[in-house]
Amino acid sequence: MTTLTKESLEETILKVIERMKDMRGSIKETAPIGIISMENWEWPQGVGLFALYGYYRETGDRALLDFLTDWFDARIAEGLPAKNVNTMCPMLTLAYVAEETGRPDYFDLCRDWLDYVLRDMPRTEEGGIQHEVSGSANEGQLWDDTLYMTVLFTAKMGVLLKEDACIQESVRQFLVHLKYLTDPATGLFFHGWTFLEGGHHFAKALWARGNSWYTAGLVDYLDMTEQPEGVRSFLLSSLRRQADKLLELQSPEGAWHTLLDEPDSYLETSATAAFAYGMLKAYRRGYLEEAYRDSALLALDYVLGQIDADGVVQGVSYGTGMGRTLQAYRDIPICPMPYGQSMALLLLVEAMKHEGGAAEGSGSHGPKRTAESRGEGGRSDG
Template sequence: MITLTYAHLEQTIRRVVEQMKHMRGSLEETAPIGIISMENWEWPQGVGLFALYGHYRETGDPALLNFLTDWFDARIREGLPAKNVNTMCPMLTLAYLAEETGRPDYRELCREWLDYALQDMPRTQEGGIQHEVSGSANEGQLWDDTLYMTVLFVAKMGVLLNDESCMQESVRQFLVHLKYLTDPATGLFFHGWTFLEGGHHFARALWARGNSWYTAGLVDYLDMAEQADGVRLFLLSSLRRQADKLLELQSPEGAWHTLLDETDSYLETSATAAFAYGMLKACRRGYLDANHRDAALRALNYVLSQIDEEGIVQGVSYGTGMGRSLREYRDIPVCPMPYGQSMALLLLVEAVKHGAEAEYPNAGRTEGERTDG
């Protein structure tokens, strides 16, 4: 056991942030819009921007605010891509920046994209947001990614505009997605559901990162605005059931496999970081218990072991489409990604709030130096 100090955490945070800002492609991409380089506008960049904004809110560092506004200004000048679930993701941070800076151009753009989300975005049966992405309509499909990529933005805009209809729409989306994606046997979430072909869960994949979008996203959603008590209790009960099952499935190393219940699938860092972030914040808010905090701190150990000396988060799976077989998930390549950086950043910043001098077994050690697992 070693002591992870505040200074150690802060140094690691700085390295992770710098690598996220300047991330470039490290493999030949298959996504229609590049999802590695931070110079593109897609969901991985959106996730990264949201983490950077959260770090700015904690530190007040004007350089971070300048980076964010410069990033949006550059992308807007270049011209934005077609609107869909995934390209909506950067708008969450822009909504916060519109509030922070008071810029009317940011606010107007947010209204434009919100109108699309509410009025024109394709829907499935029961009004769920169809997971249309760049290059694929995914007709009739619900994916667990959608809640993080689009629904958080809708909720934030409800607060920004004082528009209760936005909040109610966000509630509906959470409830519809949980209805069709929850595995009643485990409390975990399937990657997707289709209303077509007789209705099914594709490969029935309990995919780690998809599950972690709920764990990490819900704790921030609950902070954005008040929900009716019944809704809040329902969402938290889903979180607790998921978290309880995650305790059972956590590996000896402190991580989770990319297929949560398939130990022959690889350990995946971005999901591990997102689970740990969500559980740590949920414990701080009083939603989860000490045993969840202990599991999250073990996961923090693992994530720290995957951050190299330059601040690059290793062990992150590339963008993952809907798989028709579990083999497709096992074969997703691994490479540094903006969301790997961002989930690690969220976790590290949250860890600071849990006590800078807390002892975390094996923190910062290499695999050969570990004292357990």
């Protein structure tokens, strides 16, 4: 495993940030709204912005806050796209920037988009948020991407506005999505569920990045809000079951395949970084034990090896719509993406907090598990 220093991590972080800021398309895009260039307003840019804001909070680097406000001002001046699950994603960062700067125009925009979530966003049966995206209504469908793209913003606004209805809505969305997307045999999550056509999980894909939205999103969601203890315990037990299976499925290189249980599918960097971030932070928060941190550090080593000399994160799959076959996931092209940069950034920043190796608020930890004991051997979405 690579020996890491604070200095080497900081150097890598700065390279990753610079490449994220000026990211441009390297392949012909199939998404209705471009999802590679940081000059567009869509979910990949939203994920990138959230990571940049997190690093600003860690460092106090005013230049990062200026970049964020300049980015939002430019996009707002251009005119924002139609509201849907994925275009909602940048609003999470805008909520934090509004809180930071106190700008009333940012608050007003956040309230307007929140009102759409609560009143007008299409719902499935049982009140789940229908995964409507740019170019497709996806009627009757729940996707695992939705929790990260829209529900985190809803929760954050509930805290800012002191509106418990927003918090309760976020809780409901987590519970409904987990009810229909959890694979009871593995504890992993299917990419999607439809209430139509008799109800099914499409290709029954245990897709890595979709799973990683839960791993990375939950640890931040638990920081954003307070939940009833029963709900919190349920969410954490879902994380633990998922993480247990991830330990089992981690490749000898330290990464995870884009189809988690299909070793003939390629290793995918953005999901690997998001899994590692979630498990490292969960360890630090006392939610998971040392074995999960060890797995995350092995994944960190893999991710570092995928960051080239210019700071570009390689091995990232393009936006992935709902697959009707498992082969559809294997065929998704690989190219640098903003969320590859951002998931790596979240992981690198979290890694800087683990030099001492101690978890917050936890007592003893389980025994260290080695690689041997772990058994190692369409649309513009997720």
